[in-house]
Amino acid sequence: MLAAEHAVRGPAGLRGMVLADTPASMPLWSRGVARLRRALPREVREVLDREEAAGTTGSREYAEAAQVFYDRHLLRVTPYPPEVAAVFAGRQEDPTVYRTMIGLSEFDVTGTLRDWSVVDRLASVRVPVLVLRGGHDEATAESVAPFTELVAGARLRVFPASSHMPHIEEETAFREAVETFLAGCDAGGACVR
Structure with missing residues (x-):
């Protein structure tokens, strides 16, 4: 969520972004x-x-x-x-x-993030984005969809045997997905879309 907030501001030096198991908005998460x-x-x-x-x-x-x-x-x-x-x-x-x-639990988000969203600002992201989530993730398909729908060239990778922690549940495949994405970044700093 912090990475998405950072990216929508178009900071200098940002070359690409990996978003793992994160929603584009807490209302969508909920x-x-x-x-x-x-x-x-x-x-x-x-x-x-x-x-x-x-x-x-x-x-x-x-x-x-x-x-x-x-x-x-x-x-x-x-x-x-x-x-x-x-x-x-x-x-x-x-x-x-x-x-x-968050609040007492993710079942009822009542904390300071309850209305948080970057959905209306995602079109401003101008760097390649890799979105990762598990097939059984509490970060559901609907909560991550705005990243791939609104960021030009964003790619989605779903780990079918995983939930919210594919970096643990399918560690090798997760690492390979991230490494492949990062390898697409050339020496000049631009990641391949």
Whole structure:
């Protein structure tokens, strides 16, 4: 999201951009996540709904229900690698940044980013863009579509066996996609579109 914000300003020296698992707008993100949530098993949705209505999203039941979503759309590898587990532990220990920016969860974005969008400014991006996402990603196709629809020459690569972390789930293919894109950048600094 920060890279997209930077690119729409047309900064000098920007030669290309890789956007991995990021939405073009939080309203699009929220719509996609809501659709994914509706596809969860009924009993999981009922727990999420009940705990949210009761204001008990810190409960063990809520965490277990949310984990079903995460196992489908955040990271499809279990157990989580140490670096991912550490991020979750850190967020649980001090949720200040996440709650300020997102809110209690990605199911209901109420934080400062709730209305964030670069969609109306994407046509100003004049560098090659590689958009990456997993086939089961919580960054749904609809949330990344504006990048490929509005940035001239932007390319999309979907990793079919991955969710939100194809850099972990399909590490070799992910690395090859990024390396191929970067190899298209010539010595003069222009990436091939």
